[in-house]
Amino acid sequence: MLSDKNIRHLSLAELEQYMETCGEKKFRAAQVWEWLWQKHAHSFDAMTNLSKELRTRLAGDFLLPALSIQAVQQSEDGTVKSRFETHDHHYVEGVLIPAESRLTACVSSQIGCSLSCRFCATGYMERKRNLLYDEIYDEVVLINQQSEKNYQKKLSNIVFMGMGEPLLNYKNVLKAIERITAPDGLAMSPRRITVSTAGVAKMIQQLGDDEVRFKLALSLHATNDAKRNQIMPINESNNIRALVEALNYFYRKTGNEITLEYILFKDFNDSLKDADELIKIFRQVPADLVNIIEYNSIDNAQFQKPEEEKVERFINHLAKNRVNARLRRSRGKDIDAACGQLANKS
Ligand code: SF4
Known part of the structure; x- marks a missing residue:
């Protein structure tokens, strides 16, 4: 048996x-x-x-368990948030984000998260278990069906930026991506898939050893260890220096440039001194882009988003120093579907 x-x-x-x-x-x-x-x-x-x-x-x-949609919320900007139920009655969320040139699925990799990033709603939830690769695959299939129904087009991109740390569910995430990209699966290009990590140095190196073809993004959010420790406890065991080394190793093995993600928090990491430190890190890693992300408020955290002028000043400073930076405006804020807001709230 x-x-x-x-x-x-x-x-x-x-x-x-x-x-x-x-x-x-x-x-x-x-x-x-x-x-x-x-x-x-x-x-x-x-x-x-x-x-x-x-x-x-x-x-x-055999059994054939599958994810089902338990609830759907539609934002006024067209973003669709779904609450998926697993066969053993856990819930995770996934988001369809429509933009002019792309239709992106933001998928979860774990039920809850153990990393407790202070600015993230999922970080305040207990981690229940890893999603299995067929469950991650189902998220993509179901969001793709929503994309075809609402926008008459298939998904163009997938980002692993939903609930959970994908590199702490390494095998299932890689196997799901293998099925998503396989000709006898969903046949999507790995170049249209981005795995975003809070920074698990050892597993970033593993991605290099496995010579993966998808893209990697690092959620940096602070430019020195003292500050990063305050908002991302994982930094205590995976400091910025270890991450810089791991990213360079990853690049040597795969030739894939990475993206740095940086959420701006008012009066915490939005000064020009912070921008200078970010420029320094950008020069040390094989990054082609810095995504500046608007902070989205959540119930548990005290952070605020900076004023528009400060955001502009920060981005202009990066641009002046030849750092390719772009502001990522939040989508689906009215339904708690924006970055950092996923928490099975409904
Ligand atoms: S930001 Fe990502 S890694 Fe951090 S708590 Fe939220 S889901 Fe987990």
């Missing part, structure tokens, strides 16, 4: 072997595979090109 009865945790070769033991032709495995990863079947009964007998047998031997 298989220890893991989830049929999507079998490889194609294992499915073929299973069919053989059932006395079925090998091509039946490919048919099932297609139902699982391309036709998104949620029951064995839906696999209509298989005999009734085989479908009954599969249903007896």
Whole structure:
């Protein structure tokens, strides 16, 4: 008997072997595979090109758990936030973000998060468990269906910036991306996928060793250890120096430039001195872009966003020093779907 009865945790070769033991032709495995990863079947009964007998047998031997949508909220700016329910009744959130030239899915990788970043709503939730790769895949499939329904277009980009630290769920995130990019999966380009990390140096190096082809973003948010420790406890064990080294290693192995993410907090990290420190770090790492992110308030934290002039001054200072920086305006603020706001609130 298989220890893991989830049929999507079998490889194609294992499915073929299973069919053989059932006395079925090998091509039946490919048919099932297609139902699982391309036709998104949620029951064995839906696999209509298989005999009734085989479908009954599969249903007896395997489970086919899938994520379902429990609630949907639509922002006035077109952003759609979904609350997904797992088979064991946990909830995670994912967001569809429409922009002029792209349709982006922001997906979660864990149920809750253990890193407790002070500015992030998810950081105040307990981490329940990692999402499995088929669950992450389902998030993308469901958000893609919303994209096709609302905007008549498929998703163009995926960012792992939802709930959880993707590099602390390394295997499932990589396997999900393998399925999302596979020709017999969703066939999306890895260049359109960005994994964003709070900074787990060892795992950034691992990404280098695994020569991944997707993009990497580092949530920096503070430019020296004293400040970063205050808002991101993970910095105590993964300081800026270790992260700079890991990012350079990643670049040597993959040739992929990275993006730095920087949320501006009023009177905390928005001075020109902070900008100068950011410029220094930018020069030390293989980064092609700094995303300046508008802070979105959450219930638990005291931070505020700086005045517009201060934001402008900060960005102009970066530009004057030849740092490629752009301001990322928040989307979906009215439904708590913006960056840092995901917390299963509804
Ligand atoms: S910002 Fe990311 S890593 Fe930090 S607490 Fe929130 S979800 Fe976790």
